[in-house]
Amino acid sequence: MKMKKILAATLAGIMALNLAACGAASSAATEDTAGDAAEPATSEAGEAAAEGEQVTINWALWDLEANAYWQNLADGYMAEHPNVKIETTDLGSTDYMTQLATQLSGNNSELDVVSIKDIPGYSNLINLGYLEPMNDYLTIPTEDFGGIIEQITASDGNFYAVPFISSFWVLYYNKDIFDQANMEYPTNDMTIEEWDQMIRDVHAATGIYGNHYHTWRSDYTLFGVMDGEHTIIDGNYDFLLPYYEMVLSEQEDGVVPDYGELKTSQLHYSAAFENGQAAMCNQGSWFLSTLLNYNRDAESNGVAPVNFGMVKYPHPDGVEAGTTLGQITSLAVNKNSENKEVAIDFVNWVASEAGATIVAQDGAFPAVSSETTNQIIAATEGFPEDEASLEALNTTQIYLEMPLSDKASEIESVLNEEHDAIMTYAKTAEEGIADMNERVGEILAEE
Amino acid sequence: MSGTTAAAPEKGLPKKLRENLIAYSFIAPNFIGFCIFTLVPMVFAICLAFCDWDGAHAIEFIGIQNFVDLLDDDTFKASFVNTIVYTVGTVPLTLVCSLGLALLLNQKVKFRNLFRTVSFFPYVASLVAVAAVWNMIFSPSMGPINQLLAALGVAQENLPRWAAGKDTAMITVILFSVWKNMGYYMVIYLAGLQGTNPELNEAAELDGANKWQIFWNVTLPQLRPTTFFVIIMLTINSFKVYDQMYMITQGGPGNATMTLVYDIYNVAFVNTPRYGYASAISMVLFILVLIVTLIQFRGSSANE
Amino acid sequence: MSQTAVKVKEHSAKRQHTVVMVLIYALLIAITFLMLIPFVWMISASFKMNKDVFVFPIEWIPSNPRPQNYTDIWTRIPLLTFIGNTAKITIIVTLLQLFTSSFAAYAFAKLNFKGKNVLFLGYIATIALPWQAYMVPQFMMMRSWELNNTHLAIVLLQAFSAFGVFLMKQFYEGVPTELCEAARIDGLSEYGIWARIMLPLSKPAISTLIIFTFVNTWNDFLGPLIYLTKTELKTIQIGLRMFITQYSAEYGLIMAGSVVALIPVLIVFLSLQKYFVQGVASAGLKG
Incomplete structure (x- = not known):
């Protein structure tokens, strides 16, 4: 008798939990559509963020210690936007994209800006509906990316990430x-x-x-x-x-x-x-x-x-x-983020010339490259001195x-x-x- | 499983109830924690085997579709076979090696503590290091093992390619597992051996039994609960093997060392997550383990 | 039988004994060699520059040793914090595991109650379900209780395992039931029997459980990987992965870190294995 009661109680508990999980999933889905309908216009949002109260955004990335540009980009942006605080979450490089998908699972909103390490993982996140389309928000002309934006545009005509490093x-x-x-x-x-x-x-x-x-x-x-x-x-x-x-x-x-x-x-x-x-x-x-x-x-x-x-x-x-x-590193915005405006503004800033300079100074190749950024890289101490090596960057x-x-x-x-x-x-x-x-x-x- | 209370005279229902309550109070701390944090998600996952879910969109009930899809999944079929091959290869070998090692290290030898610690090394050392050194030693062209074989006159083209060859990869992983895990099961056997009664051995010796007879007729029967535990854990752990492949072969070459749990990991974690499908694979694994475990339970209670 | 015949027999028995002992030591030395290889390699690699770690032929004694690997690991990553975190989690888990498992195992081994066999089989069956199948739903559940990025989550996941119950139960069964009987007649409660008779008699089993729980929690990898994303919360095994970056892996430093991480495990093993001494349970029998 006792056993049966315990069993019954346990099962009831499990059912309740499952229902809760289902409920959470579907309510999150409805929130999504609501969010889509009420999308803010970027320019206003960016300004609002610039004037508004203190905002903290969480940025998912990998190899924070190994690549100086992550922290330098965050610091650079915070210097220009004193009301924004950028926290970083280093998910490690080895299983980065799967780890990222796990952290975003169930439409979680803890991460605001997510770095995209590879295309298969990017495609996953699009399929799962975790990323915000960037078409209406990108402030840099798409031509400047040398055909890369076209290559990361999904079949629905949207691109969900903005490259900032192009290797x-x-x-x-x-x-x-x-x-x-x-x-x-x-x-x-x-x-x-x-x-x-x-x-x-x-x-x-x-x-x-x-x-x-x-x-x-x-x-x-x-x-x-x-x-x-x-x-x-x-x-x-x-x-x-x-x-x-x-x-x-x-x-x-x-x-x-x-x-x-x-x-x-x-x-x-x-x-x-x-x-x-x-x-x-x-x-x-x-x-x-x-x-x-x-x-x-x-x-x-x-x-x-x-x-x-x-x-x-x-x-x-x-x-x-x-x-x-080529291989690109891009930034995307979590669709479920509560600080989308600031997140979008940060993504634009990183891809802009201000971000590109920081990236080049730390030895990586910015997605929107120029003579200037190539010069910065070639001027790095120890760069091969022959002409051919410099030319190889073009x-x-x-x-x-x-x-x-x-x-x-x-x-x-x-x-x-x-x-x-x-x-x-x-x-x-x-x-x-x-x-x-x-x-x-x-x-x-x-x- | 000889209970004491059963032998005690019954004094009506209240006592029985009291006994039950006392027993449950012993189990409760572990059981409650276990239920909340492990059993609930487990049962949830089992239910998912009949659903389609990616963690983002709503859960969709699809009946036995996941199991139907399994029949047509080559990776699953290869993993299924590989898992069984691996289990059949590792369990007996590990059992014999660990028992032998425990018997050896239960002798009164000098530096016994040192030897015991050393045998436990491969298990505690970080898997990254252990896998790295294993792969270096078994490297096909430059590893010491193949160089030794070559020195012994094995022709260059006949040298085994170990983890890099599709026919030898599984054997390499099996050898690795036995080597890595035998210290672990040795510890269990060592602990089990401390519970055996030395007087029985002495009595048998006086009766003129030789060492082997003593081992087979006196020591081994006393170790039965330990052996039962070791066999069950070994079997379950072999069916659930994953990280050894992950470190040594990444499931390759091709699918040669892909196992069920490796497949589950890939399905649930690496590609677009398909939790329902991963649950369906784990149900297959679960039923497989359950059958084997029940057979062993039967065997052990028949022996008692 | 004449005196000399007995002497000869003794003599040959003695010789036989010597031969056996020589064989045993030869075997032990061979096994030691086999088992020590990875450790020797780890130590050797921990003194190398990254580029030399995987070079053939294996250089067991580095020609260009780098002891600074052992200083770099403390400055390049917050290793001390990681060790502190791991130690905290491991100690709590081991204590909880030990208490709850040995407690529950007593009921399964020495008490009779309704549903015992079903419950026990159910316990073992859950060991068979691979964690990879439910780890993400579990993670989502724990996160909904805001337990992600807490050490508590790892403790709760590890502390209540069916494995510990199973292990302890198997050993309790080896303790003679007559001892419990006698204690009951002496008026000891079941809790008293557990505390005063079973626990002291199962030192080898307790040592085994402590060693296994300690090693598993200390080396646990996937759990902390998913649950602990904040650097200040990470454990050693996750922390050492910070040396593996997208385009390179610093194996010299990883190995130095691994050697350091191994020390506590070895201390636990060495200090507990003295309880693996013959005659604990049988001594109880006589008493």
């Missing part, structure tokens, strides 16, 4: 190893084939790996999208085949490190390049500040600095030099590694899984690509 891929090389091989340095205009030959030549001459690919999928084969005709979300991946064949043959000939081993050993590309274990390294522009820091501290650490240079990314035949792949066209699609996150999972299978010889390149086509096809076919 792009370049080729780093170790001058000493090329000198040792008695070879010409890489140039700012190389086709993929020329680059492949160079990887093999430098390895033949020195026995050192010609290039260090990092284990990311984009590192190995994303050259394929640089012709502008293919994307990684359209469901057909046959265009990746020649690139897979190229890297697999490099791997088999031992001129580049083995993927499977890199994956399990956790050897980082920076360590490999700093140790002179690879003559070249195709990486994002973010690697520049890592290298500069390494060289700056080399003496006190008792190691030799790396004598490196950088050139534009190798490109497919017939594509203009300076075409490259890009003609940046294709995002992953353009936006509401299926981006699922597609990314499939591609990464198949990539892993191909690179570890669990499947041949043909089989892997056929499976990519089939599985992504299924994902795209779902309504």
Whole structure:
């Protein structure tokens, strides 16, 4: 008897909780629509915030300690807006986007401004309805972003984030190893084939790996999208085949490190390049500040600095030099935020020239770049002194590694899984690509 | 489970009620806390198995659709098989190793405390460090293990690729798990061994039994509650394995070491969250564990 | 049997004993070697520069040792705060876990009551449900009570586990029921039996539970990751992840931090394992 009563009471409690949860979810949903209907106009809101009472906004980001620009941006904005206090919530870089989704779950309003680290995660947050569309609020002309806003615009015609850092891929090389091989340095205009030959030549001459690919999928084969005709979300991946064949043959000939081993050993590309274990390294522009820091501290650490240079990314035949792949860091506003006006104003400020200058001073590449910001970066102590390295900073066209699609996150999972299978010889390149086509096809076919 | 009160003479209902109340009062502190903070979300999650929910929009009841979808999900099917392979591989091996280690370290040997502590090391050391060193030692081309094999005359192309090879990845993870966890179960066995009665051993020795006979007929039966606990926990923990894969292989190569809980983690946490679907997978896991546990319960009570 | 025959027999038995002991020590040394590898590697890596950590062949004794890793970890992140937080959570959880589990286990092992088997099976069954399946609903529930970003949340999640009850129950069953009987006849209440007989007799089990709870809470990762987003509240395992950033990971510092984090766990283990001594329960039998 007792047991039954206890059980009954427990069950009743659970039911109540479940109902409460349901209720919370649906009432939050209604609030959403209400919020949509009563959207404030930005300019007024911004002014209101500027004059109004003390407001505190909470900004979600990662690597607060490692990247000076986060705090400097917050401080810069607070200096101009004394009534605003910006608190930061560092969710760590490793699982940042999933952590962010968890923190926003149930339409929570604790975070006001959220930083967006990658496109699949961004697409997730849009699907979940956590982000505020920015179309009506952005105060900077969209053209200034060099085509990036278009690439992050969702199928409903809205874009939900404003980029403020735009990293792009370049080729780093170790001058000493090329000198040792008695070879010409890489140039700012190389086709993929020329680059492949160079990887093999430098390895033949020195026995050192010609290039260090990092284990990311984009590192190995994303050259394929640089012709502008293919994307990684359209469901057909046959265009990746020649690139897979190229890297697999490099791997088999031992001129580049083995993927499977890199994956399990956790050897980082920076360590490999700093140790002179690879003559070249195709990486994002973010690697520049890592290298500069390494060289700056080399003496006190008792190691030799790396004598490196950088050139534009190798490109497919017939594509203009300076075409490259890119990754952006953006800011978005939580749709459920209680301080939307201030949050939006802050996002605009970060993307503006005031924000861009701070970003460049801290060694990152602002999304709205200019001669001035490039000059700031090139003036950083330790930047390679050759002309080619400075010229490498000028890009003609940046294709995002992953353009936006509401299926981006699922597609990314499939591609990464198949990539892993191909690179570890669990499947041949043909089989892997056929499976990519089939599985992504299924994902795209779902309504 | 020999109760004492059952043997005591019954003195009518009030006493029975009193006994029940006393027993419940013992359970209450743990049970109430457990119910509020764990059981409630658990039951909620079980209900979710029949719903579609992403944490943002309203919960939608969809009947058994999640389970129907499971039948068509290749990742789920691969994880299901991998989980069973992993469990079958780890449980007996870990059991034998940990019992052996406990028996060894229950002997009167010098530096016993030191040896015990050392055996517990892989379990307490941070997983990041343990996984990193394991992967370095088993690195296919440069790790000491393969270099040793090569020195012993194994041809370069026949060297196992360990965690990086699709056929060897699971074995590598199993070996890793046994090595990492045997110290943990050793501790349980050590504690269990302290409850055994040395006089029984001495008596058996006087009767002329050899060491093996003493172990099999005297020590092991006394360890039955411990062994029961170890087997149940080992089985459940093996079915729920996740972080070892996360650290060593990330579920790869391909799907070779993807397990059910890894899949649940991905479905509920990494992509657009599908809590209902994740719950459906965990229900499958739950039923699987329940069946195995019940069989073991039966086996243990049949032995008593 | 003649005198000499007995002597020979004794002698050979002695020799056999020596051989066995040599084998045992050889085995122990081999196991020690196997088990110590990760620790040696950790210490070695903790004295290296980040770029040298994963370099082959493994350099067990760093040629360019960096003891400053051990000073950097205190200044680069608020490690002391993290250790304080972790210690606070771990100690509270361990005490609560110990009390509630051993208390409940007594009822399951030595008392008869209605619904005992069903309740116990239900307890074990819940261990089978993976936490990953309900952690987000649980998080939303706790957050609705404003428990996110509090240490209390982690304590409440960890302190009432079915595992502890199961473990303690299995050990209590090894304690002879006659002891409880005798105590009851002497007029001791059930609470008295638990406190004066069961607890003192189950020192190995209590030590085991303390060690496991301590290690698990100390090394817990996913829980604090989700619940504690404010830097000043973070625990060691989460704190050390601050050395892993988007484009690099400072393994030298992580390993130095891990070595420091390991020390309290080892102290707990070393100080408790003296209770793993034969004859605790059987001594009680005689008395």
